[in-house]
Amino acid sequence: MTEQRAAVVGAGPGGLAAGMLLASQGYEVTVYEKQPFVGGRTSRVQLGDYRFDCGPTFLMMPYLLEELFASAGRSVHDYVKLVELDTLYRLRFGEMDFEPVREPDRMVERIEALFPGNGKGYLRFMKEEEEKFRRVGPLLQRPFARLTDYLTSPVFAALSRLHALDTVHGRLSRYFTDERLKLAFTFQAKYLGMSPWACPGTFTILSYLEHAYGLYHPIGGVNRICEAMAEVIKEYGGRVLTSSPVERVLLEKGRAVGLRLAGGEEVQASHVILNADFGTAMTSLFEPGQLKRYTPRKLEAKKYSCSTYMLYLGVNRRVELPHHTIMFAEDYRANVRDITETLVLSEDASVYVCNPGVTDPTLAPEGKSALYVLMPVPNLSGGIDWEKEKTLVRDAIIRRLEREPELAGLSACIEEERITTPLDWQDDYGVYRGATFNLAHSLDQMMHLRPHNRFQEAANCWLVGGGTHPGSGLPTIIESARISTRLLMEQDARAGVSPFAPKSNVRQVPAKEAVLWK
Template structure:
């Protein structure tokens, strides 16, 4: 008789774990509180307009491809991946740069907009490639317990962690101007952190984009979680929506099952938690049972920022790339207000996704979906979103109008919806509205992050942004493989393989002069695309 596993939450981590475990013969049951699957990687339908609720950037597509391949499937039979190039546009006060995977075009733009950085992009690619090669095995391995930090691969990676260097420090080795460094450090927003505080090791985030690209999925990234749910069910997993977990049933420190909101108690051999880590630990675990991650200690941890999201269905097409980011005039002050002083900025940075420029399936002909995000403090700030909600919405819409060069975006809005940090906490069970989970300071990474095999409860495992390797859609999917392999190894089953990084060639020489840089030698092979 196969072992029974309960998965709490049908987000991407829980669905990926369900795929992998069901494929190995486990009796998998997923319980989701919401009436839909995907969590924040779900969709929002406003009339004829369709939006992704949360993630809109998809990179490291090779990880998603691997997860499907491990179950004997081809991801391209389930979703249509669309390679975006340019990947996105960055807008400063007096200049803009289109970020592309074409190295010659990147170098041309850098030399034109930021003279004096000759050869910097090539060096960045070469050196960060080596860093990724060293760090990738660490990020794809079990880091349970402090002894995992003593392994040869962990010791080898120690130098690349750049302890004591911020992300800005690290990129300063390559690029002179702060504005140029922002093009390679703003990705710390994927972790909900400031580039002046994010560890230098995360220079791999921007490199991964330049090496492997940024993708969209036709219909939105929500289609990926739907595809994973379909595979899980094809493998025999049972997914129940609209009946979440009320509490985790324990005997001492041994997890025995769950009590559902319906009152039913379901027993299992193991429970895999995909819910927001701090939220689950404070709400679903018996009070007094946890020591290391008690509610009091969780409140003292560092957490990521939050965000205000506007979803606008507009009866107009805009000459705007798929992804555009406008930096605040004083970006450093802006991120300090978000992460340190915990106040709303009068000069916020904003991101707009104009997905219909690539994917017309999301809106009626001649119309557009605009997804607007402004990073803001999490709910440790005590900002009263009930009282300032309308004022902040009006301010954001004014900024959108200004950025798009129109008088008033309200003239074109047919459908709209807004999500604030308060909404994330209440409607999506996100602890303190911290949408990127626990912070990614080194003291909260690897073995110092809640372990995939949860150290405080037996027969309890974690997936998602609150465990190793961390936050971000592809990384969350990787957490599912790590966790599935821990269960498989315990049960003496063959674990899933981890593939090496996809191959590509990098520029090997050094530029001879400004007229002859040999940049044509930089050839990057993208992950499989259609």
């Protein structure tokens, strides 16, 4: 029997999760990554002795990660130490600080202290969203390749709870009267790169998930999760090849048969898994004219998320900010409108600061801090001249940060620094239009209307990552890998094609045995 070979393009979390699952089932897996490191937008940034997460800075729903590793015969806790944060984040509205927590009783106390009369709304929100997630959650675990996929009992059970015709902000207005409290439960739409005034009401589950399941920090950074998955692939005999860019997906008679690497070498594969950024993959990995659904014109017409301006700062003193701090613009709605509609830089912008050193001492030298600073900005559709603006934006952000008592005099304490603009996201990381959260999650780009896990343009080609169903964000990217690999293996089973027997050199650890550190 010929061993089934899976070639994975991109060592982001989706590609690594898919590679890990397939390798554990006996597939010969090779992951090709153009960068000299794994992770993509979930990689590590190293500046001298300071270490930063490149993109995502926390983990939600750790049980999904436990299930993923258990499916591959591993326990994630043998590779990664997860620490739950007691306070989810500090939200700064002008002079007011609001610090949400996971425990309902403490949360009600904090709400009533700052927003009297809204505690009951919080409890109602959590109760109703729990039922919503119970119904909607199964839709995130199944493919939507055909219209008939809607004609199932899970879909019918979820319809009344989808709230797809409402908006995230509209839904939260049913629970809270204070605009600041609404923003505390709607800003999570930014995880999808969208405005809460435009994002479908389905996605109120994002804030529910934070409050129901908590936020976790992996010691060493979120990038440790990607490194752990790469380790598992190698343990099962797979390969993760960094500094190995892919030039083309090879097609024969409408079927993916392998890859051509940038150096000209061609490799054969039974299956190709695409974890490259969706827009970039469609425009660069196929011969012109091969794709009919995703021509350059059709890609231009799609909706894309906002982008982010990043500052990674190595600071020569200990900073006492909480792990996560969000400083809201005075007129948050105008700020969001600038980012998503008028596509200009806001004079008064919202800024997010991650200060993981208060939880994790491994990221900076003793007595120093590795600060991660993010400002949501328009993607490259806005035509902003980033070569001209990047230093001006940097200086404006530093001035804003220095208004915080804990960050006074910050500019004189910076030892290491790196800037990433939307242009850098595009040029250095291959992110189409610099849209760091991938395709937008508008109604016309969800479920069946989102690129399918089984790639429609080529047989034996599969999509994983934020550009396919169920969407962007680490939990849904993990689900995309589980969906795509399940479809792949089911197809092989129907065809009577099987990989060699799964390797079994470790005990499979059920998720229920896992222990989380707190």
